[in-house]
Amino acid sequence: MSTAINRHWLLLDRPKGGNFSEVLSLREAPVPDAGEGQIRVRSVYLSLDPTNAVWMQYDSYLPAVPLNTTMRGLVLGVVDQSNHAKFKVGDIVTGMGSWADYTVADGSSFGRVPNIPGLPLLAYMGPLGMTGATAYFGLLDIGKPKEGETVVVSAAAGAVGSLVGQIAKLKGCRAVGIAGSADKCNWLTGELGYDAAVNYKEKGWQKALKNAVPDGIDIYFENVGGEITEVALSLLNVKGRIPFCGAISQYNSTEPAPGPRNLSVLVSRRARMEGFLVLDYAPRMAEMYAEMGPWLAAGQIKWKVELDQGLENTLTSFNKLFTGGNTGKLAVQISDEPAR
Ligand SMILES: NC(=O)c1ccc[n+]([C@@H]2O[C@H](COP(=O)([O-])OP(=O)(O)OC[C@H]3O[C@@H](n4cnc5c(N)ncnc54)[C@H](OP(=O)(O)O)[C@@H]3O)[C@@H](O)[C@H]2O)c1
Structure with a gap:
């Protein structure tokens, strides 16, 4: 799926008491181009995490998302433009992106998703992410x-x-x-x-x-x-x-x-x-893949991603985290999975 429009959730104010729908607004803008040394990632899956609520409100282990900018979120997607030596078009990557159809980034916060045979891409949003x-x-x-x-x-x-x-x-x-x-x-x-x-x-x-x-x-x-x-x-x-x-x-x-x-x-x-x-464990992910990968492949660990559809439904989905509406990992599908 490709579009000339980049839909994105703008953070307009700091939420209070979980009033997310009052402080986030879905906007449209032209799809941005990757600049020098940057990549552009088409979002396939957006991870919804309780900590997103913290990022909206105050500085913690990451600075609060600045007001009037696009909300930050963990994304799994496909590189569709690259001016970065480490990434090529078509690479499947995950990292810190945006609540948006596309993220343009310098690449330092993205890494290629491994391909453990027999495990679907969605596993990297959940048990292998x-x-x-x-x-x-x-x-x-x-x-x-x-x-x-x-x-x-x-x-x-x-x-x-x-x-x-x-x-x-x-x-x-x-x-x-x-x-x-x-x-x-x-x-x-x-x-x-x-x-x-x-x-x-x-x-x-x-x-x-x-x-x-x-x-x-x-x-x-x-x-x-x-x-x-x-x-x-x-x-x-x-x-x-x-x-x-x-x-x-x-x-x-x-x-x-x-x-x-x-x-x-x-x-x-x-x-x-x-x-x-x-x-802090980013440098040790290989240890996790080495033990969790075989557990998952052998069915010794069961997992569920509760996958909602459409960037426009992000807020409805996000609220589930605070009402107990999700079972397993909560994520939103934003565009089609690439072939692997
Ligand atoms: N330290 C880290 O690096 C790190 C990384 C990821 C996540 N986390 C933290 O791990 C925790 C779980 O995150 P997750 O991603 O796995 O989310 P999650 O558990 O899938 O979603 C949140 C769940 O928490 C429960 N909940 C919500 N409000 C509650 C309340 N007031 N009292 C008791 N339970 C409540 C709900 O289930 P019920 O139906 O059971 O209430 C809800 O479904 C969060 O605190 C998150 O911030 C930390």
């Missing part, structure tokens, strides 16, 4: 699971969470998920092989979690923050580890987070909580 790397390195490098340990994951039926429990199982651990609906919990314990799952929207979930971890929690993979963290902390074992991946419950808050109020558990249990960023 940034999402997979987050689950893989967050659990293995930060959590350091040992056989027989209990791993609890929040937002367990989401992009990262759905992979973390499965990797934990492959490493000989007991995996327990926390998710926001009975259907999600059934998916976790059914198709994905989690040992137990707890619906945190049901009354008495705190007790249900306690019952699901008779030997306590050795690793709590943190995706959510707030009360869920507080309950997980209360069940943490001595020498427990908390890979701190994210705190989605707080990304749209207009009030300061109320808790957790029991952080001193880290002292009494001699436990460790450590934040990490998947961007």
